[in-house]
Amino acid sequence: MPNQRHSYFYPTRIEYGPGVVQELPSMVKETGFSKGLLVTDQGLESVGIPEKIRQLFEESGLVLVTFNEVKSNPTCTNVYDGTTLYKESGAQFIVALGGGSPMDVGKTIKVMATHDGSLEQYDDALGGDKLIQNNMPPFYAIPTTAGTGSEVGRSSVITVKATNKKTIIFSPFMLPDIAILDPELTVGLPLGLTAATGVDAFVHNLEAYWVDAFHPFADGIAIKGMSLCYNNLEKAVENGQDISARGHMLMGSSMGATAFQKGLGVNHSIAHALGVYYDVHHGLANAALLIATTQYNMEDENAWNRLASIGHVFGVKNDAEAILESLVHWLKRLNLPTDLKSFQINPNDLEKIEQYALSDPTCPTNSRKVQKDDIIQILEGLV
Numbered sequence: 450m451p452n453q454r455h456s457y458f459y460p461t462r463i464e465y466g467p468g469v470v471q472e473l474p475s476m477v478k479e480t481g482f483s484k485g486l487l488v489t490d491q492g493l494e495s496v497g498i499p500e501k502i503r504q505l506f507e508e509s510g511l512v513l514v515t516f517n518e519v520k521s522n523p524t525c526t527n528v529y530d531g532t533t534l535y536k537e538s539g540a541q542f543i544v545a546l547g548g549g550s551p552m553d554v555g556k557t558i559k560v561m562a563t564h565d566g567s568l569e570q571y572d573d574a575l576g577g578d579k580l581i582q583n584n585m586p587p588f589y590a591i592p593t594t595a596g597t598g599s600e601v602g603r604s605s606v607i608t609v610k611a612t613n614k615k616t617i618i619f620s621p622f623m624l625p626d627i628a629i630l631d632p633e634l635t636v637g638l639p640l641g642l643t644a645a646t647g648v649d650a651f652v653h654n655l656e657a658y659w660v661d662a663f664h665p666f667a668d669g670i671a672i673k674g675m676s677l678c679y680n681n682l683e684k685a686v687e688n689g690q691d692i693s694a695r696g697h698m699l700m701g702s703s704m705g706a707t708a709f710q711k712g713l714g715v716n717h718s719i720a721h722a723l724g725v726y727y728d729v730h731h732g733l734a735n736a737a738l739l740i741a742t743t744q745y746n747m748e749d750e751n752a753w754n755r756l757a758s759i760g761h762v763f764g765v766k767n768d769a770e771a772i773l774e775s776l777v778h779w780l781k782r783l784n785l786p787t788d789l790k791s792f793q794i795n796p797n798d799l800e801k802i803e804q805y806a807l808s809d810p811t812c813p814t815n816s817r818k819v820q821k822d823d824i825i826q827i828l829e830g831l832v
């Protein structure tokens with residue numbers, strides 16, 4: 450609230466534009482370093498994007514050693530393998546290329562290459578953030594999807610294999626030094642994935658805006674980010690080559706991740722649980738839950754009023770019901786699920802899913818205070 454103490458952090462340097470990735474080698478050269486580690490995955494390798502980046506660096510007299518073993522749910526093994534390659538190759542900087550997973554692994558390699566011990570000791574839940582010093586190599590993030598916004602984020606999520614626990618590593622020093630937002634790199638993203646990742650970006654903005662906290666910076670960014678996603682995702686899905694729509698989605702994605710330092714909500718809490726127990730794609734989970742969680746939040750008067758005040762984003766009057774209706778039609782037009790029927794959720798697991806969601810760090814900031822059994826009730830209407 451306005452009479453309380455707050456800290457706000459604003460993001461990394463962003464270089465935006467079609468083709469802007471070509472300028473990255475000259476930006477890196479300014480540091481005086483010549484050898485870096487490229488962190489990416491096999492999927493991108495198979496469509497040739499990492500090779501283009503390696504060539505760009507080579508043409509500028511710089512060397513990129515590649516670690517392309519990042520898994521879609523990255524593990525500590527990925528981080529340790531990448532860290533070993535970073536150290537043994539004598540790399541001096543890191544370039545992460547891809548969706549959220551290569552970004553998360555790249556950020557964590559940056560920590561592990563400069564800090565002793567095991568990854569677990571840097572677990573944010575155990576106060577590990579306090580152990581992370583500002584002695585890390587330069588880090589450049591090149592997203593090839595518009596969804597997670599991880600290129601402007603200060604944390605990573607890595608699964609520790611021994612415990613199968615998703616561990617959050619967090620530090621302001623993990624923020625990339627430069628985020629390269631080049632919409633040309635996202636035109637190859639399949640249209641189904643474009644829709645699923647794009648709705649994640651939209652929900653980051655919506656849930657961040659909806660958090661009842663005093664954060665006018667984040668609110669402004671979230672409202673504009675929501676508008677960019679709502680007005681451009683269909684265009685990007687209809688025509689993957691639409692650079693304008695792709696560019697707006699990249700911006701909407703970075704804005705969502707910038708805004709959600711304010712917090713997220715129960716849609717993400719449940720989506721995280723469904724990712725852990727059923728491996729449901731994060732974007733699809735967000736889409737499938739969105740209508741039900743919006744209806745749930747709208748039962749709270751403050752939350753209803755807060756949502757109602759942004760009718761202009763959706764081109765409707767300031768009425769939460771009208772906004773909800775817009776969302777239903779939007780998801781249908783995007784061919785995204787609005788329930789969980791296709792994910793075959795076992796009704797016996799609802800309690801377990803609720804328990805995970807209630808303990809997720811996104812739950813306490815939901816726009817309506819979430820009580821025990823609320824999540825089970827939401828899920829019962831969807832499975």
Ligand SMILES: [Fe+2]
Nearest residue numbers: 649653717731
């Ligand atoms: Fe998300």
